[in-house]
Amino acid sequence: MTRAGFIGLAGRPNVGKSTLVNAIVGSRVAIVSMRPQTTRRAIRGIHTDLEAGRQLVLVDLPGVQRPRDVLTERMQKRVERELADSDLALIVINGEEGIGPGDRFIARALVEAGSRLPTICAVNKVDRTGPNELVPVLAEAAELDGVDEVFPISARDGEGLEALVERLGELVPEGPYLYPPEDHSDQSSELLLAELIREQVLNRTREEIPHSVEVSVKDITEREDGLITVVAEIWAETESQKGILIGKGGAKVEEIGAGARRSLEAELGAKVHLDLKIRVRSHWRRDEDLLDRLGIE
Ligand SMILES: Nc1nc2c(ncn2[C@@H]2O[C@H](COP(=O)(O)OP(=O)(O)OP(=O)(O)O)[C@@H](O)[C@H]2O)c(=O)[nH]1
Numbered sequence: 001m002t003r004a005g006f007i008g009l010a011g012r013p014n015v016g017k018s019t020l021v022n023a024i025v026g027s028r029v030a031i032v033s034m035r036p037q038t039t040r041r042a043i044r045g046i047h048t049d050l051e052a053g054r055q056l057v058l059v060d061l062p063g064v065q066r067p068r069d070v071l072t073e074r075m076q077k078r079v080e081r082e083l084a085d086s087d088l089a090l091i092v093i094n095g096e097e098g099i100g101p102g103d104r105f106i107a108r109a110l111v112e113a114g115s116r117l118p119t120i121c122a123v124n125k126v127d128r129t130g131p132n133e134l135v136p137v138l139a140e141a142a143e144l145d146g147v148d149e150v151f152p153i154s155a156r157d158g159e160g161l162e163a164l165v166e167r168l169g170e171l172v173p174e175g176p177y178l179y180p181p182e183d184h185s186d187q188s189s190e191l192l193l194a195e196l197i198r199e200q201v202l203n204r205t206r207e208e209i210p211h212s213v214e215v216s217v218k219d220i221t222e223r224e225d226g227l228i229t230v231v232a233e234i235w236a237e238t239e240s241q242k243g244i245l246i247g248k249g250g251a252k253v254e255e256i257g258a259g260a261r262r263s264l265e266a267e268l269g270a271k272v273h274l275d276l277k278i279r280v281r282s283h284w285r286r287d288e289d290l291l292d293r294l295g296i297e
């Protein structure tokens with residue numbers, strides 16, 4: 001009998017949830033940045049171990065936060081819904097910073113949601129902590145409301161991941177696979193490519209720009225000689241943001257475009273021509289219909 005289940009990832013922004021999902025899946029399904037609130041949708045990363053007969057569906061979620069606008073409100077609601085539908089909860093903590101009120105709030109909220117999921121806590125970024133700092137964090141993590149077990153890990157280095165995956169595999173229920181074993185994610189290629197472009201924007205801009213930008217892929221076509229053309233739009237909320245994104249003499253958009261093209265080429269394993277336009281869509285973060293269409297629901 002195989003085992004398979006949904007594992008909802010909960011944690012503050014920036015603790016390394018998406019990095020962890022990519023590391024367990026073994027391929028890039030979710031984008032990562034040093035900015036908080038990188039993830040906007042629920043992305044399912046799929047790890048299937050045919051030999052062991054188990055499939056982990058890791059639901060990467062936006063970091064838990066206090067909503068500020070329709071976008072973040074939707075993100076927060078999505079987190080709650082997804083966790084309620086999961087078989088297990090995986091709370092991710094930043095071991096370098098230690099446990100704070102935000103982490104306690106998340107643990108308590110999971111318990112109060114009532115479903116009483118088996119809850120594992122992963123203390124991440126242990127590559128940044130010395131043993132003397134780590135021991136008290138692990139002890140505090142074990143004391144968090146509802147937490148059953150604690151695993152020290154480094155999503156970046158891979159330390160501790162085998163033990164964590166092994167345990168998650170034991171905890172998911174018996175049942176058939178939920179996705180075809182060869183799949184890594186449930187995202188469309190349009191969405192994955194748009195996210196890879198947005199990742200370049202996040203890593204190459206500052207202040208309010210990362211939060212104000214959304215990317216939409218309009219078209220992907222492959223020529224006979226293998227060249228893939230990707231047509232995409234970067235949306236800013238104001239003309240002044242658009243100006244920053246374009247940069248002096250177009251320098252910024254060129255830099256973003258070059259980085260994005262390399263990232264798309266690595267993902268697609270082909271030469272890419274990226275047709276990138278910057279558009280203003282005022283208040284897209286508050287436009288309910290648009291957010292629906294973007295799959296941020
Ligand atoms: N040193 C170290 N850095 C890490 C590790 N895991 C993640 N990071 C870094 O932490 C930052 C945030 O990582 P993400 O995976 O985007 O974090 P997240 O929890 O998904 O963030 P949101 O989507 O904003 O909620 C990035 O700069 C990562 O490279 C780790 O194990 N060690």
Ligand SMILES: [Mg+2]
Nearest residue numbers: 017018038039
């Ligand atoms: Mg993330």
